[in-house]
Amino acid sequence: MNRICLVLLLSLAQILASHAQQFKLSGHIKDPNGEAVSFASVYLKNTTRGTSANIDGHYSLNLEKGSYTVVYKAIGYKSIEKEFKIDTNITQNVILNPESYTLRNVTISASAEDPAYQIIRNAIKNRKHHLTEVKEFSCSVYIKGLQKLMAAPKRFFGRDIQKTLELDTNRRGILYQSESQSNYHYKRTNHIREEMIASKVAGRNNAFSFNKASDLEINFYNNFLLENVLSSRGFVSPIADMALFYYRYKLLGTSVENGESVHKIEVIPRRQHDPVFRGIIYIADDSWRIMGTELYLTKNTGINLIDTLNITQQFMKVEQHYMPSNINFTFNGNVMGFKFEGYYLGVYNNYNLQPNFPRNYFSGEILKVTKMVNKKDSAYWNTNRPIPLTREERLNYFKKDSIEKRKESKYYLDSLERTNNNFTASKFLFTGYTINNRYDQQYLRLDPILRGLFYNTVEGFGLRYGVTYTKRFEYNRYYSIRPELRYGLANHTLTGNLTANYLYDPLKKAGIEFSAGSGIYDLNRYKTMSTLSNSLNGLLFEKNFSKFYQKNFLEASTSRELATGLQAHVSVEYAKNKTLVNHTHFTFFNWKGREFTSNNPFTPDSETPLFPDYKALTLDATLTYTIAQKYISRPDGKFYTPSVYPQIQLNYRKGIKNVFGSTADYDLLSFEVYQDRIGTGLWGYFSFVAGAGKFLNNKTVYYPDSKHFRGNNSLTALPDLRRFSFLDFYEYNTDKHYIEAHLEHNFAGLITNKIPLIRKLKLEEVLGANYLTQPLKKNYKEFYFGLQRLIFRATYGFAYDGNKRVMQGFRISYGF
Structure with missing residues (x-):
């Protein structure tokens, strides 16, 4: 009997395994000329499950045993459908023919308005409807990012660029390569919740990808797009309410797709330097919805850092709506001789337009990244990566990951530190000298001498110099200790202090700080100007704007996030404050009718005490709240995103009398x-x-x-x-x-x-x-x-x- 049960169990296991087994449908997508059709969509008919080809036109789709109708689709090409019976791995190469757009039944004369204008007017009229028709949805998103250097100068600020950036002999190579998988949830208006389930960054095994689906959101049904992203102002959508003032349009033709007429319209700026797009937009007849975009921005539009940004969108039908199937941002630029290019691609799957989110499902957390996200091995990615890697990308992963593993060894890090920690006079004077021990995550940094030099009429020529020791722990926790000395040649006064701080909970932005010692400080607690500016004004223009006093102090403080967007900071300080006077009137140039003023801003012609020497015990408490604060939570910290609402701050400062001799007595709210x-x-x-x-x-x-x-x-x-x-x-x-x-x-x-x-x-x-x-x-x-x-x-x-x-x-x- 036991044997019979065992046989039945084994048979059942085999049956389940055969049904769970996945097979791979893969191949290349090309046009009739043999050129790759980059980022074409590949999905199962009547579903929202699919993938995208890579930049070389190679695609791969994992399927369980069964029969499928697979749709191959790309903007500007005729979509095709193929039937497959999947019971083994299949290679299927596909040729997509360019879509035929005709102008039949359309007569365009020199004086007549192009038919595209009426199509655009209809699209503008229906813009708000299409913007708001989908109230909520859930989907899965795969995001892939790549940035590579195409050319670079040999040296930059004295550094060998090839070695520093790990480039080839032509100073070319991939700078950043990452991919991530997430579950994405959205509800109007602007409620977002994303959970990253896998992340991989080339050469950074412990890093987390910053890719998030909301970064790829670009909805041309909005009037303005990319505000405060690539420019200080937004860019006008081709179907914005005021679009006809900014654009001219040309109907290139109409095709029929799944029984629906789709118009191909060229978008042309009326003025070359307006913040507008160029390219092609596809609009369906009757519904007047956007069916695809091939739009781009150039540096004429005022974009910063990059020269060109191409935005391509493809859509799939989900129930009665059309949702993005993939979105692609491709860019290039040239900054100070560094020529670069790259892309970010988002592939959307498994849409659910009726997710029925529970109450309070959305909060300020727009992206959650857990500790296990970057622990997925190569086997996982080989099985679950929806877009095949190109040969260059595979080699980059192999190279960067191998180097990263080698870098993690103590032998490699010790040899690296022996080179990097080499002491030079230029480091000591100009940039600062750092002694790194990356294996133990310990760092000692000595300030650059020149940055610490100063001049003022109270201290004369002087030097402010400090050393900072930092010890880092997993997930961004750290503590640091900094001793600092300050000496003035004119007043012959040496002051010094020690500051120590410890960030013990990055997720709560929680830390403590302790400092003690003495120092020379600006009379204005907000500081009047930089040390360099004050020094130059004194030496070159005979103006001593900054006024100073001396403080001997002991201070302890703590800060912590109490709730999302609500940060608390409390400090207690005991100080002995002392007035100071000028000790020198040296200047390089004696300006006629001009002389230095005293260190008392209220009696510029005479050195009188601004206040008596006194002791003060001070309590300072601050609450800062950002309304509707959004954030990304990762194991190494909580990262706030810019808020669309104001920040409110409440501060209470109290001088506590008759404690340790303190004579200060006030309450400021x-x-x-x-x-x-x-x-x-x-x-x-x-x-x-x-x-x-x-x-x-x-x-x-x-x-x-x-x-x-x-x-x-x-x-x-x-x-x-x-x-x-x-x-x-x-x-x-x-x-x-x-x-x-x-x-x-x-x-x-x-x-x-x-x-x-x-x-x-x-x-x-x-x-x-x-x-x-x-x-x-x-x-x-x-x-x-x-x-x-x-x-x-x-x-x-x-x-x-x-x-x-x-x-x-x-x-x-x-x-x-």
Whole structure:
């Protein structure tokens, strides 16, 4: 009896195994000329299961035993169907013939409007319907990314590019190669949840791919696309409400696909430098929906970093709707002699348009990556990879993964460190000297000498120098210890401090920090200007803008995320604060009618104490909340994405009296609302910050503890939305109450892009205003306008004290 049962069990197991066994249908897809049809769609008829060919036209589809109808489809080609009985591996090469688009029954005269315009008007009329017709869906997504260098200079900043980037002898090679598989869920409006189930990055066995399906979302039913992605403003869709103002159209022909007429329309910019697309869009008759796109952007449109971006979309019918089957972004560019190209491809499968998401299914987590995502071996990928690797990609995986394994060995890392840790004078002076022990994840960095040199009238010529030791652990946990010394030749004062911090929970952004010692600090807690700028102003222009005081201190702080988007920070500091005076008036050039001012900003002609030496015990607590914060969670941290809603901050700072001799006695409560880069379509983006505060108790408020503002007395300044252009650095602090606001709009080339020659500079117009009211400075206003490019900006502004204009002039800022 037992034998009979055993035989039955074995027979059943064999039957189940035969049914579960998968076979491979593969081959090449080419056109009649033998050229590969890249990224063609291959899917099972009447299903949403399928794949895509790779860039060489090679496809592979895993199927269980059975009979199937397979559809081969590519934009611009006639789709074909083939019947297969699958019971073994099958190789099937396919030739796709170009689609025949005819203009029969259409008469176009020189004076008549092209029929494409009426088709586009119908598409625009139905745009909102198609944008919102699918309320929710789930699907699986495979994303593949590749970036490679096609040419590069031999050396860059003294480094051998071939060795540094591991290129071939022609300085060509793949820089980045990754793939991922995810389950993707969507619900209108803008509710996203994605769970990555597999990830692979060439040469980085412990890395996680940053690929996510939402990055590939591009919906031409929206009026504007790619806002704040490739440019500071969006690009107009060919079927946007205002599209006829930006585009001309030409009907290239009509074909019939599955009984439905599809129009092939060329999209032509009316003006070469408008933020618009070029290429082909396919629109179905009667339903007026998009059936495919072959559109691209060029550098004439104002895109940054790349020269051309091609966007190809293919759709499949799912129930009564059409959903993306694959989306492909192909790009190229040339930056400082580095010529590059690449693509990102998304393949969508297994659609469910009625997922019936449970309540509270969506949260701020838009992508979840677990610890096991990057642990899938080659056998898994060989079975589950929907798009075959090209020969170049297979070799790159083999090469990079082999090198990575070798790099993980102690012998290799020790030999590498012996070379990289070689001490040179240039490192010591200019870039800093680092001693790495990557095997044990320990790093010691010595600051560059030149960066620590400074000059001011309090300390004279001086040096600020530090060393940082860092120990890293798995999943981005680390601690660091930094001792720092500072010495001034004029005041003969040596100060030093030690700072230690520990990030113990990256997922909660939780860490602690401890510091103790002494130092020389700016009287304005927001710092007036960079050390380099102040040094140059003193030595070259006989202006000592920055004023200083000395602090001996002991401080402990902790920060932690309390909930999604809600971050808490608490610190306690005990300090002995001391006023300082100038010890030198040295300058390279003595300017007529100009001399250095004292270190007291309120008595520029005489050295008087700004405040008595005092002790202060201070508690500082801050809550920062970003409304509807979205994030990516990975084992090595929680990564916030830019929010479309404001950030709110509440701060409470208290001077605690009669503890350890502290004489400070105050309570300051402040509130701030901030949002950056609010997209306004073709008009660029808008940013604002508004804040208010009040001292609930101001019995004893010394100058360093009062409320300061980010002023500017200099021609140059560091960029900061909260910075005033003409407000004095120090004079208008307060120990009572205040309201401040800063508004700025960046027009992102709306005007300069229309001026020949000037448009090549890709300048962006800015317009802004600042406001402050407090007991000593009521209704102070600033207005400015100017131009910026990347990290540089030049503006001209006016300052008004009430209704009286008190100052005007240029301001230059840079983001080094």
